[in-house]
Amino acid sequence: MKKSIRRFLAAALSTGLILGTMAGCSTSSNSNDTIDNSTTPETTTKEETKETTKDDKLNITLYYSDNATLPFSENWLTVQEVQSKYNVKLNFEPIPIADYQTKVSLALNTGNNAPDVILYQSTKGENAALALNGAIVPISDYSDWTPNFNQMVEKFGLEEDIETIRLKDGKYYYLPALFDQPFYDGGLILREDLLKEYGLEAPKTFDDLYNVLKTFKQENPDSYPLTILAGPRVLYRMTMPSYGVSLGKNAASGSGTLSWDYDKQEYFAGAIDDRYKEYVSFVAKLYAEGLLDPEMAEPIDGDRWTQKLATGKSFATYAYYDQIGGLEGTSDIEGIKFQMYAPLEGPSGAHHQPKSKTGSGILFPTKTSKRDDFEQVVRKIDEIFFSEEGAKIWCLGVEGTTYTGQDDAITYTDEIVNSPDGIYKTMQVKYGCGSDVTQMIWVNAREMSKYDENYSRINKEVAQMDNAIQYIPPTPMLDDLQAEEAGMLQSPLLDAFEKWDNAFVTGTKSVENDWDDYVQEMKNLQIEKLCSIYNDNLK
Template identity: 60%
Template sequence: MKKFLSLFLVTAMLLSLCSFAAMADEAPIKISIYYSDNSTLPFRADWRVISYLQEKYNVDLQFEPIPMTDYSTKVTNVLTTQGDDTPDVILGTSTSGGNASLALNGAAYAVSANPDWTPNFNARVAEFGLEDEVNTRKLGDGNLYYLPALYDIPFYDGGLILREDYLAAKGSEAPKTFDDLYAILKAYKEDYPESYPLTTIVRLSVLQRMTMPSWGVSVGVNGATGTRVLSWDYDTKTYFAGAISEQYKEYVTFFNKLYAEGLLDPEFAQDDASTTRKLATGLAMATYGYYDQIGGWEQASEIEGIKLNMYPSLEGPGGAHHQPKSSTGSGILFPAKTMQRPDFEQVVRKIDEIFFSEEAAKVWCIGIEGETYTMDGDKIVFSDEILAAPEGIYKYMQNAYGCGCDGTQLVWYNAREMTKYDENYAEINAAVAAMGDVIQYVPATPAFDDEVAEEVALLQTTLFDAFNVWDDGFLRGTKSIENDWDQFVQEMKDLGIEKFLALHNEYNIYK
């Protein structure tokens, strides 16, 4: 018995040694990945979070950074051709637009086909309560073809930005309503007659998408529904013809007043340099932009004591709302060619783990415990090197470690993110969160079949072309809102806005 026991123990020891040796020798799984490269945060293969996660999950991630400007072209190309250069995984993409028909025609793997391969993604969806929203990302055949990025609470990262120092000098309160904003702009115009106090970034549609929801409507090139001329009724969960609604009429009347009184910059499309010049030299004092941009504008200015700040959404006739945002974003898609890999299941499981597990999500956000931060109870304490960075925690961690890059971080906890920003930003976000439903959801695209989708696309093109002309005319006053409104409505009806609306409501997945 003793002999048998010793033999058994020796055998067990040898076996375990062998398996340990085998594990130690197991080669990392190679996974090639397309990554959308943002020029202001260029990808670096030596980012610490990447090397850490590679070691931790025993993978060799071969990133292919593709310039963001041409990313969608490249993705469409590889999905169409499935050629030699097709990567195993595509980050930062979705099945909207042309990718939908490619996916439906077999160009991508349906991730919903094997939910047990993505346990971490499923867990995060359940944790954030996003089951319904994720379901709306499914295509006409009922399958989900990509793993979207997940947000517990949408960010208020952009909004009204104006000269806080001017408000302080005039003894004015921070604006709460659009009437307050009008009064501030008017006062500035009186003080600086050569100025156009409210300017735009990139093009007017950025300002429009951030302001329209306060009138209960969202149309135009960046309208929330993506239809460009329809809006979403959040009470009835149906579409309505936003472009010819009274809400839009009121909206355009307000901004026409700003334009007519020289309060709105007539340059509706401009590059960064132009906006920066106007804000930095005092030719403008407000815009609708992003918090990230404030530092650059202030640094470019020679005005003593200039201080720009971002403010929560202003209240309009439809309440205080910002541009609607989705709690899901671009994510991970597996081209069909990847399914030919013998270890395909393992690839999917690894990707799920690397991007959606609780631990990896934390690494993508705040780095590695003991290196970039330590925990003091529940509190995250960043390392001295990070705290001392002149560009701020968030920016430094992006550049130095690769944390917080929207291409690779796919799980976003608002509270955790706020630990990386300055107090002011966190306070603004907290104020917005306290206001209630400032940031509403983006309704899912109706599940059109191919034939209807084509008809809808044709109608949309003609309707939007006409709307664009009228919108510009109403804003600039070349068309009279009072006298020409009926003609505009009739033209939109003649072009089929009612049919366009009916089709959207017929295929509305919320009904």
């Protein structure tokens, strides 16, 4: 529909039918704008813009991606503190993570039901087409309204990273989360006490992992040694890179079915590549031999996941370090000990999920720009999430309540330190600190203060590995028509991939016998065309 409207308007303009109505409505923009206050939008002088006073709180509605392992609470200390400190009412709408992208897509496509702010988003995939078709505010046009974001970008030296999120028109459409340096926060977690009991070495490769899981199964026939948190996507994003691919809903490329070749510096059709075939064959072997939780196809909520591991029904998982304390604290098994390990080596090396110094962040639906107080909304969001004070609240809570000290010498309250869930998880669940959805500034020194010496040791080990954490693949510079075409190709391709992937893993389809049929279906859905669109538009 948007394409038809755009073509109608172009035709009308060419015949002069609507020249009168369009006069004076165009806005000038500079596709080469920089972060440093390069533009001054006309809307900054709107007479109807309201000033917010102490007695007139600014009301802002926000979409929030809600995870069952970290359920949102409007009573979190972080939420209450920023509302009080910045004289604002934040009306969060928590949406289950499994439904989040669908809800966001619907809101951006329809426009009218969109909130003021959408959290935990980027402009990879469909959002790129929506942005270029006018559904999302080009926030780079308003860079003078985001001084705190600009300052943090400069402080972390992320100017070049910001350049990579610009779309074909030279603009960026969201304010990404900013990291001073990536860190290894999650990976393979398994029972260290059982490794010692069974005389096993810590796994270094996926073949090692297979042998460890086999031993666990032999010693505990009724178990499913490897379980999964929140469905296959967590397992896939943490293990696929060692096989040279990144696919599915959490694909590093944002495409779902394409992967990035780090040697050739180009995209390839990862979903039909032999590298994926080798990967899914390995996972299918685990499933067939009873080494992989048969419930893996459906999202396993945090409570069931914890119960499986705490009771000995499972012994290994892919998850985050901060969750170890909760597993051990919940268990009645004497001497139970979980440990997190560095990325395992696969056919393409030992790699974790790709990361960059920018992450999913904040975008503004175009509807928000129609508010009389749009400037105040943008400035307030910038202050709440990107100012030094705001950043500390979302990370550490409130000084004197949850912690004391500065980055290099932070001390947490005794209640938090002694919590069986550990500092990080307690800060998340009880106070709302350290949520990927709301924390926009990540300072490594602060994050390490929430963990123990063991975690720091693991991070040092990973840092010494050869490119264990790869960079996020570049975003193709698509214009609106190309982005729209790519978006139309991506959805059916991803749906088909997920259907076949589940069938391959569970054995209802054979990798050996049905692979050619699968490849042909993906080719019929034009995966090769999608790949060409991406490669033809690399910056």
